[in-house]
Amino acid sequence: MVLSTAEKSYIYESLSGENTLRTDSRKYNEFRPLKAACSFVPNCNGSSRVYTADGIECITSVKAKVVKTKDLANLIAVEVDIEGQRDNSALCLDLSALLQRSLVNNFDYEILRLTDKYYFQIYVDVLILSVPGDFKNSSYTLYSLLSLISMGSYLALKSCKLPLLTSTTNDREIEEEPSFADDWELATDLIPESSEFQPVLVFVVGLVGSNVIIDPSLDEEQVLENGVCIGYSQGNIVPPIQSVALSTVDGKPFDRKTLAKATGLVKEIGQPVTQALDAILSEEVDEYGSVF
Amino acid sequence: MSRLELYSPEGLRVDGRRWNELRRFECRTNTHPHAADGSAYVQQGNSKILCLVKGPMEHGANLAAGTKLDANGPVLSITINYPPFAANDRKKRQKNDRRLQEISIILKRCFMKTIVLKNYSRTVIDISLTVLAMDGGLLACFCNAITLALIDAGISLYDYVSAISIGLFDQTPLLDMNTLEESDLSFVTIGVVGDSDKLNLMLCEDKIPLDKLERLISLGIEGCHRVKQLMDHQMRVAGQELQERQ
Numbered sequence: 080m081v082l083s084t085a086e087k088s089y090i091y092e093s094l095s096g097e098n099t100l101r102t103d104s105r106k107y108n109e110f111r112p113l114k115a116a117c118s119f120v121p122n123c124n125g126s127s128r129v130y131t132a133d134g135i136e137c138i139t140s141v142k143a144k145v146v147k148t149k150d151l152a153n154l155i156a157v158e159v160d161i162e163g164q165r166d167n168s169a170l171c172l173d174l175s176a177l178l179q180r181s182l183v184n185n186f187d188y189e190i191l192r193l194t195d196k197y198y199f200q201i202y203v204d205v206l207i208l209s210v211p212g213d214f215k216n217s218s219y220t221l222y223s224l225l226s227l228i229s230m231g232s233y234l235a236l237k238s239c240k241l242p243l244l245t246s247t248t249n250d251r252e253i254e255e256e257p258s259f260a261d262d263w264e265l266a267t268d269l270i271p272e273s274s275e276f277q278p279v280l281v282f283v284v285g286l287v288g289s290n291v292i293i294d295p296s297l298d299e300e301q302v303l304e305n306g307v308c309i310g311y312s313q314g315n316i317v318p319p320i321q322s323v324a325l326s327t328v329d330g331k332p333f334d335r336k337t338l339a340k341a342t343g344l345v346k347e348i349g350q351p352v353t354q355a356l357d358a359i360l361s362e363e364v365d366e367y368g369s370v371f
Numbered sequence: 372m373s374r375l376e377l378y379s380p381e382g383l384r385v386d387g388r389r390w391n392e393l394r395r396f397e398c399r400t401n402t403h404p405h406a407a408d409g410s411a412y413v414q415q416g417n418s419k420i421l422c423l424v425k426g427p428m429e430h431g432a433n434l435a436a437g438t439k440l441d442a443n444g445p446v447l448s449i450t451i452n453y454p455p456f457a458a459n460d461r462k463k464r465q466k467n468d469r470r471l472q473e474i475s476i477i478l479k480r481c482f483m484k485t486i487v488l489k490n491y492s493r494t495v496i497d498i499s500l501t502v503l504a505m506d507g508g509l510l511a512c513f514c515n516a517i518t519l520a521l522i523d524a525g526i527s528l529y530d531y532v533s534a535i536s537i538g539l540f541d542q543t544p545l546l547d548m549n550t551l552e553e554s555d556l557s558f559v560t561i562g563v564v565g566d567s568d569k570l571n572l573m574l575c576e577d578k579i580p581l582d583k584l585e586r587l588i589s590l591g592i593e594g595c596h597r598v599k600q601l602m603d604h605q606m607r608v609a610g611q612e613l614q615e616r617q
Contacts, residue, residue: 120419120456120504121417121506122417122457122458122504122505122506123456126456132405134405134406136403138503140454142456142461158455160452160454162452162499165466166466204455204456204461206452206501208403208406208423208501209403209406209423209499371399371402371412371421
């Protein structure tokens, strides 16, 4: 929705005020409702679908491939595709790069290791099915999709299943190509339950005055002074901590205190969000179309 | 896989079907009520397709600049989204992939004959197709998904268009091919209007002996009628649900 100057000023005043009054009467640390489902694409090792009430939908798939490599930083490849946007548009490239870097920086490469020489290469493909209709003539940007995309990739990575390795894990002396069990029932999780590791979640926090709000809506984005994305993994704040342009209007600088407030907010909500996503993962999926 | 294994002497295909059996067909409509005016999800075996329809509207977002609105009917714009993960092996496709462009033109021609044109002069109907998983029958799945999504969007059609692919193994026609069969056998895709014998869509990219073609098409028409029944059943269920909600 394109906001008038008076509307903008009204929303700004209420957001930056003492009580952080938001347009949809959420608290400063409250998300909009989301729905999600996992493992519904038969061709992929892991897949997820996350969608919001306003029709934005993010479909994520994880595919694995066996490669012989020593270069661990290249084992994860992320590609984001947004409906109506070109593949090489700044938005798609920025979102892919940001997510890829955040995953690469906080990944446990042990779980990708097959033998001394062979690793699983992971391809994370993200598809945004529809964007709001007024996107082209409004002043918000779609960088806020980052939080949705990161939740999608979290779910897809967590639901990723890999075939069971039947050959030996030690091929230092004898050259041997890895072989796998034919039985898909024996498949193992990419991230075993015993593992402490959790894929990184990236939260988008809006800064307005000295207040911080999580998951800014499109209306709110247009009046925010700045936005930051903050990574969260296993109870800690992890890179990236980076400012993102949530609107095309020039922002204002923010001070260290506000940033500390933002990281504090992410630390506080990280745990409940992780729990909610894990609850989705434990739900049984009927592969015959009940996802839609 | 050798060509001989595709159809065993006992008359069974690689996935255990007989020559005239369809794969499991599932469909849903109104899957994305907030994102589009009409939406549908079609699953034929392991092929999964989503279709979103926006319109009829005055001007479309995905319309190429300079496209003129037509006084005699709608301008259909069909975009196909084939993400890299949809096929069994991950493969990146260009946005302007020629095969996909050709398919979108074929679909456009087919639906310009199916939509009641006079109701939609000077409008745009935006159809976007997304392949979630592909295991054969690309064009047939697209066609079925568009039919359902158009119905869901409330756009008037003369009748259903249901499509299916039929292949030829030696002397035997095979209904509803999967990827393995498609890669080794020649096949034809047809789309049938309602319960009639009228074809609105036909695509054959391989060589097929002319004397076999008639048998393929007559088997295809039977398959299409069955698909139409399944789609019609789903639409009736959806309509019933809508009525109960009111």
